[in-house]
Amino acid sequence: MTDTNSTAPAIAVEGLWQVFGENASSALRDARGAGDDKAIAKELKEKSLIPAVRAANFEVKSGELFVIMGLSGSGKSTLIRCISRLIEPTAGSVRIDGEDILQASDKRLIDLRRHKLGMVFQHFGLFPHMTVADNVAFPLKMQGAGKAERRARALEVLELVGLKGREDTYPRNLSGGQRQRVGIARSLAVNPDIWFLDEPFSALDPLIRRQLQDEFLNIQATLRKSIVFITHDIQEALKLADRIAIMRDGEIVQIGTPEEIVLHPVDDYVAEFSKDVPKGRHACVESILMDGIPDNMPDDPGIKVGMTLDTALTKCMELYEPVPVRDAAGKVIGAVHPHELANALQAEET
């Protein structure tokens, strides 16, 4: 076990491959000679193997909410199952707090799961034969916690997710939103450092989804977990993420902040995603600061750092000259041209 220190990333994924099919690992080894990752994947496909995750590389910082986004079949669910080692990756390494969990023994893995990892599933994965409280307390039971202790902790977490008073009902008597609250509560029961969420809100109605997203952000604001969050919904990704990884055909095509994804998509695929996104609502003025600050700026509509493009634009609708951007203290730290503001927003309409 490697030393863990606070500066190490919570999760570090390097060269992670997941290939499905017979003799996948030897086939992957043979295919390595083919050249870059694309060539390797091509060669694997020709052998009718399926490279579901290709050479994934990324890090999740401690306390960061890292979203992996992609269409169905892009390999995002496979990727999160590799990181949590629900399935065995074909090659590569996954370090959690510096420890390579792919090398961990079964015993160590069980230990990690009992204390350090929590996971929420798309269709909740609740145990139908247990009450809500028993579901939530199940990971504690695995830890070997006593009955009273389990019950107390379960009630505590259930209160956190707003299910106080429902502890003795069965999952079948709950609505979808309530079930996922149970799922969330269960994953938090052992107070894990690392939190995996596999499309947790995808199966819910839009209204409930928004509500749970907000609550999720609240919980995260207090708990500050290191999170890997899977979604196929760009809006959700942009709303929640500190950083987003976009996947296509098993490959991570771009990693960046919501803003970077929206304003600087690396290719058409990513651009296509953010096409319908009202960029003005996600990008901030800092992202389109001019090089240097003009000496003479006649207008000062009061643009501040952190202001979204939308807000900024409404403030300088009638203006044609660069305007200053000030920080919280009121100091001018840059300038934007209203023309650029409009351009940045127009991109989405094409």
Added chain:
Amino acid sequence: MSAAEAVPVSGGRKLELTRGSQAALFVLAVVLTCRLLGAQFEWLVKWPAALTVPMTDWMTWLVGGFLDVFKPIARAFTFLVSYPMEGVGWLLNALPWPMTVALVTALGWIIGGLRMAALGFFGLMFVVFSGYWTEGMNTLALVAVSVPLALFLGTAIGIAAFEFPRVKGAVNALLDVMQTVPTFAYLTPLLVLFGFGPVVGLIASAIYAAPPMARNVLLGLERVDTEIREAAVMSGGTRRQQLFLVELPAATQQIMIGVNQCLMAALSMVIIAAVIGGFQDIGWEVLLTMRKALFGQAFLAGSVIVVFAIIIDRMSAALAEPRPQQDRKVAFGILGAGLLVTLWSVIAGWSPSGFAALDGVAAWVDTGVGSFTGNHGATLDAVKNTSMFYGLLPLRIGLAEAVLPFTWGFLWTAKHTAMLYGVAAVISLILILKGRVTAGLVVMILAYVAEIGIAHLAWPVVIFGAGAIGWVAGGWKLARLAVTLLGLVLISGLWERALLSLYLSGAAVFACAIVGGALGLWSAMSTTAWAIIRPICDLLQTIPLFVFLIPVLMFFQIGEFSAFLAICMYAVVPMIRYTRHGLTSTPDEILEAATASGAGKWQTMFEVRAPFAAPTILLGLNQTILYAFAMLVIAALIGTTGLGQSIYLALGQADVGLGITAGAAMAILALVADRLVQGFAEERRQALGL
């Protein structure tokens, strides 16, 4: 190639051969070879005796060795099992009958309220009044020990198959064997192995009842939602914790279906176990009364098993469903009433054994059967003769032998043979010209079967015919399986008997398919019909099969027709059930779409429901085939020939080798038929995207 898009060949268009027509062409070639050259080369028709392998002797030797080795272990097991068995038997007999009735009624109340309580009460009171209380309790004791054994065995097998995917194939094959080898075939080895007494019956019924449990456990585990599984993993459970705390409980519903089927199977075996004797239970009673050909009494004794089956079935089914809490005071009240009646019966000295309040009814039924036979003798004979002359006889020995002045009014000659093939050729040609090549070729093959009869079919026709069907239904793998397995029967020297079995069960399956299909259709169309047919189906499936042999015998005497009827009575049930189920379970959306398109009731039935139900109906046919083979052995009791008789003979003579070999041959026939039909069902399912 459907008729609609077919183009007449006359246009010089080359005929396209589908998979089916290629197979039919191949079989027709085999048929022609055998028919034309059979006279010169006898080995083409009849497998030379010199090439048969003394498989029976080998089996005797092999099994004998096996039995010697395992006998001490088995005897130790017998010793262990006899304790719980005697214990339960003692308990059930020591418990005063009013208390047992009260307990079951109270249990019924807690499980399912008034309805279940009434079922338990009236059911057990029927047993009290029938005078078979002691026998009934002994039977229950047997079931009470064999079922847990079967449940344990089944669960273990199911879990093993799930945990080690490598052995899954082998386990499935084992389960098939356990279910298709007739029980009679392994009773003798069991007797040698486990010694004499009720324990053998117990083990036989556990062997028979375990497979449905194993299958349902496996299915249940496989159907547990992946995320539930993963949630257990991510909670940090060890594999054992995952399995026992999460996966098995999550599969409860499916497993309860297995428990239910296991109970039913164990009950139905009770009677067969009685054949080897050693127990004063219901099975023995049925056998004793059957020996005297007293239908009424046998039916009464058999009804006790039916009553047990219904109570256990309904209560265990209700157990699997969520239920409202019942007032426990009522349960205690029932128990209290039971206690009072107990006191009364002790003081009054009344005991249900030998009470027999229903014997009058039994005697009346019995006399009824007798006088019906007497009054309608001529009609019954006419029914039997017509069916024999025009149906069964030609099917078995072919028109060439069955058509005689006595039967059809004229003698079959070469002229008639030529006419038969001529007519077949014309029909066949018309069909082929219409583009239905497969149908045309099949007509020619059928003409051969009609002339020769199933019992005289040349062996290459049967083996390669099955192979060809296998190839169409499931590719080379299935074809290889069919040919290999049937080849084993061929060289074992049991071939002729196997053909006789094939003929009788084939005829029965054919009749069941038509009659059962029609009844299923009727049940699907009318709820009234189903309300009548359903209890009959229940009765036919749970009452000891032996019981029905008596009236059939009285009406139609010993012989193939009686056997045929007995097999049909039993095997028609799944056909009815599955047909109805398939036809009524069409998704609502599809039906609405049909209605919206303006389809009438019958149009919907034939254009929408029927095609959608095809895989389910095929599954029903599959079950019918298995049931028919199972009943074939029992039909040997009314004097059929074929493998059933061999198995029976072996049981009587304690000939282990013959029993096992004939049992295996029977299982092979059933397995091949099963796989072929399943192949077609699978193909249909995929075509419908199910």
Added chain:
Amino acid sequence: MTTFLKAGLSALAVSAVAMSAQAADLGATDEPIKLALNEWTGQHVTTHVAAEMLRAAGYEVEFVTAGMLNQFQAIADGDIHATLEIWSSNVSDQYAVLKGEGKVEELSDLGLAAREGIAYPAHVADLCPGLPAWEALKDCAMNFATAETLPMGRLVDYPADWGTPGADRMTGLELPFKAVPAGSEGALIAELRASTEKKSPLLITFWQPHWAMSAYDVQFVDLPAGEDACFTDPAWGPNPNAINDCDFSASRIFKAGWPGLKDKWPAAHEILVNYQLAVEDQQPMMGAVDVDGQKVEDVVSAWMGENEAKWKSVVDAATK
């Protein structure tokens, strides 16, 4: 039901064959002697009489319900100690094997006179004039014809596992009958019942004593006497070219037991060996059970009380 009920004895008598046997040790009187109860009433009567005799000698007796054909393994294993009515005409091969290995001991004949033969219900005599003489069957075979047997008459033979004695007779005597195996005793009885109800023709292989003999007024066909030569010498009998051209040879009914019986319960062994029973005594008891519906225990104990002379001497010879 491979097992058959071949019995229905009709009369019973313990022949007080004068015995000069020495009084033997009682042996282990605290352990029960287990007697097999097979599937037919006559055997129940036979067994209960034996049980009462053993009890009179001071033994404990238990009954074990057992199938006729499968009981021998149990006897070899010592799970059953004796079975008292075995018919030589249909004893399983296993018996011969076990007896040969010394695992089962034969305990002498029971003394019950039995007869097997080709039979018919009385009304059939009208359908085939000339019966009971066997020659009559030559001419009226077609009256017995059915769909399965055409163009021959139909003979309902024993179930296949009892052998094919009926078919052998037909071949030996060159009678135009095809034998159809019955499958079970119940099937034989059903045939008799149906034939009686319908007044239809029936030729059947049957035996006596059996309750059905009187219930359906069954008559035997007169065949040439079944002498030993008939079964070995083709020249013997009406058909100079075949064996089996005669009636059945006389059946033997005997007892068998566990080889350890003699050492463990010497007196019981002696009682069972000397136990004899005749048709005339067994028949009324069977009637009382099968026709009047009385319990075997009651019928037997009544008989034991009234006929002490017929069994007491056997018990006394062994114990005093």
